[in-house]
Amino acid sequence: MDENNQTKKSGVAAAQAAVKEIEDRERREIRRRKRRILLAIIAFILLILAGIATLLTLSIRSQLDFSRKADRSPTVQIADFSGTIMTNVQGHYSQDVSLITFPERLQRVFIVAADPGFYHHFGAGFSDVMRILSGDAAPGSTITMKVARSFFEVPASGSIRNLEEMLVALWLEARFDKDTILRSYLERRYVGSGIFGITAASRIFYGVPAHKMSLHQAAVLAAAMNDPARLNPLQFPRASAQAANIILQKMATGNTLTAAQINALMRDVPQLEPRSAREDGQEQYVIDLVMDEVARRVGYTSKDLQVVTSIDHDLQEMAQSAVNEVSRVRLRPRGADQAALLAISPDGRVRAMVGGTQYDPVSRNRAWNVGHYPGRMIKILPYYYALNENPDPAQWVPDTRREVEGWKPVNPDRQYRGQVPLRDAFARDVNTVPVELTHKFGLENMRDFARKVGIQSPLSNDIRTVVGLDPVTLPDIARLHTLSLNGGISPDITLINEIRSTAEGHPLLYERVTRKKDKVLTDEAMLAVNSMLAGVTDPQVRLDRPFVGFGARAGRGSDAWFAGFTADLYAVVWVGNDDGSPAQSIRPDVEVASLWRLFMLDASQGFSIRSVARGTSQRLIEQDGVSDMWKRHWVDPNPPLQNNNP
Structure with a gap:
């Protein structure tokens, strides 16, 4: 009996052991299967990530331009709408900045101004990472990220571009030393007025090589690099000087300079010695504006560029002649030292622009970015x-x-x-x-x-x-007044039609595209506006065709205006003084109107004579804001450039 019980217990134990072994084997097999699945998932994820990284790398690489033309600065060839060359601009792009000859004290100015922790990070700061993760479109703050931005062929903004710039910045830090990155920053960073880098800027702004700049002059350039739109020393001398003073004070905080040295360096205005005005005279206002827009559209480049503007060179010369003649004969004797003129076609293309009675490199363009009381x-x-x-x-x-x-x-x-x-x-x-x-x-x-x-x-x-x-600008007034000419749609006022590289195939870098917009004025309101404006047009201001025109005095006599349009061309004229002093004897409907009329009489030749309403109707039918005259000239969309200058 005991033996039977013992045998039964042994059999049960053996069976249980066998069952447990089977269960253990099955669990091991399940674990092996799970591991294989997990490894397969990880491999698949890694494969996807590798693919994404590869695609991202290829995408970023396709957007970058690492080509260099170290022997000379690129040439920017600027032409009017028909391809006639207006000028060739050289020397606006710095080449091969050398830190060996550029003093360390000047290098420190740019580091303190742009990125005090430059030597202690790996390309991007913590704030940059958080900004990108939050979707903030603000650009990166480090010098390396700014250098990375300069290598992209097409300037852009947004969180995606910021991520791409950060990846490029990390690659730059891994590939190059800090001095190389700093040299690229000093060479490629935009300063304003179409100028990139310190060698070009120091020569154009100060008339000296970069290594001979004073500390305050270097701080002025460093401030302009941080904010070229508001701290360009040619346009905002006092603001740029104040920003430079703040940079120098930061250097005192870092024990780079003593307080006494800082006080000796402080200035109310920059030490500017800009290059004298070009022989082109007032046309230089157009050239400066073109160069600034090329900088925004293309960024730093080492390739020669061809720029086709919307300017009609004949109209430009007419505008300059009219401003000069009327200013000399009628405006200055009555106490107005300055005048500005802006002429556009109904779709917003700038055909002529005069930013002042004479070109001055240390002044703003009164026809474009200076506000006047309207x-x-x-x-x-x-x-x-x-x-x-x-x-x-x-x-x-x-x-x-x-x-x-x-x-x-x-x-x-x-x-x-x-x-x-x-x-x-x-x-x-x-x-x-x-x-x-x-x-x-x-x-x-x-x-x-x-x-x-x-x-x-x-x-x-x-x-x-x-x-x-x-205060508003002349383009603001032009957009407002041309609504009824442009089918009730606010026109995009632009100066450049296209930008091409001179590389093989002349690749297109930028082209003006008319944006789809909603009407601001209804069709019925447009007819009413033209009727209302016809009633205010001064009959003494005579043209050889139907037109609308009226004048205004503003700012307690400091600003005088006349604006108006034919079926194909709008022009607005401002007259006044830079210091805001009144010119009480200037009459908008006489002196200012005479300037407007003199230009419009010459500029309208070659256009068919038609009413304003008829011109608007034909443009709406053709869905084209470019007048017949400019279409006749513009036969080939990519005409060969012809140099009329000796």
């Missing part, structure tokens, strides 16, 4: 809004002097008629009606409408927006 030039904005709501220029509007949102407007003639037709209110240049219309439709709605129209200058948060007390 007065009546901008008061048309609420009239547009009202005509969109009710396209009847004879509709009655209140003309009463009452306080609106803290403002109590005064009409120029001190007369108030209670109720007046809309067109009569605009013709009389009253101040009460724009204020009343803004109050009726809402100030915020009016500000939003101004942005849709294309006014880019800063606007106040009160009624000043619509009574001409906010």
Whole structure:
């Protein structure tokens, strides 16, 4: 009995052992299968990541340009719309900056200004990584990331580009030493005015080689590299000098300079010795603006470029001649030292531009980026809004002097008629009606409408927006006035048609493309606007064809305007003084109108004579804002460039 029980127990134990062995074998097999699956998943993920990394690498490499032309600075050939060469610009791109000859004290200025921790990071800072992960489109802050940005053939912004720049920056740090990266930064960083790098900038701004710059001059360039749009020393000398002083103070904090040395270096304005004005005279305003846009569109390059602008060289010469003649004979004797003119075709292409009565390298372009008090030039904005709501220029509007949102407007003639037709209110240049219309439709709605129209200058948060007390630029006024010429759409005012490299095949780097936009004015409102403007046109200002034109005085006599258009060309003229002093004897409808008329009489030759309404209708049918005259000239979209200059 005991033996049987013992045998049974042994059999059960053996069976259990066998079952356990089978279960262990099955568990091992399951674990092996899971490991194989896990390894397969990991391998698949690694394969995908490798593929993504490869594609990303190839994508980034395809966007980079590491070519160098160390023997000379690239040439930028600038032509008008028909291909006639206006000028060749050289020496704006620095080549082969040498840290051996460039003093270490000057190197330190640029490091302190741009990236104090340059020698202690691996290409990107923690803030850069967090900014990219958060999707912030702000560009990278380190010198290495800025160098990486300069190697991309097409400038761009956004979180994706920032990620690409960071990867390139990490590669640069792994591949090159810090001195090589710093040299590239000093060579390739944009300074402003179409100038890249310290050797070109020091020669153009100061007239000296880079290694002979003073510490303050170097700090001025370092500040401009941080913000070329607002700290270009030629355009903003006091702001750039102040920014340079702050950089030098940071060097004192780092024990690089003593407080006494800093005080001795401080300056209110930069030590500028810019190259003298070119023989091209006022045309240089166009050249400077073209070079600045080429810098933004293409970035740093070592390849020669061909730039076709929208400028009509004949019209440009007419504009310069008109500004010079009328300024000498009629404007300066009456106390106005400066004048500016901007002429565009209805689709926004700049055909002629004069930024001042004479070119000065240390001045801003008065026809492009200088704000002037517009007065009546901008008061048309609420009239547009009202005509969109009710396209009847004879509709009655209140003309009463009452306080609106803290403002109590005064009409120029001190007369108030209670109720007046809309067109009569605009013709009389009253101040009460724009204020009343803004109050009726809402100030915020009016500000939003101004942005849709294309006014880019800063606007106040009160009624000043619509009574001409906010300075605006000539392009702002041009966008506003040409709405009815351009089918109710705000035109993109541009100066460049295309940019090509001179490399084999002449690859296209940039081409103007008309953007799809919604109408700002309805068809009915456009007809009403043309009717309203016809009623304000001075009959004494005669052309040989139908036109619209009116003048304005603003800024308590500091600014005088005349603007108007034919079926094919719009021009706006500003007259005044840089210091804002009044020129009380300047009459918009006489002296300023004579400048506008002199230009428009010559510039309109070659256009077919047609009414403004007919020209607008034909452009809408053809869906083309370029006039017949320019289309006749522009037969070949890529014409051979012809040099008319000896």
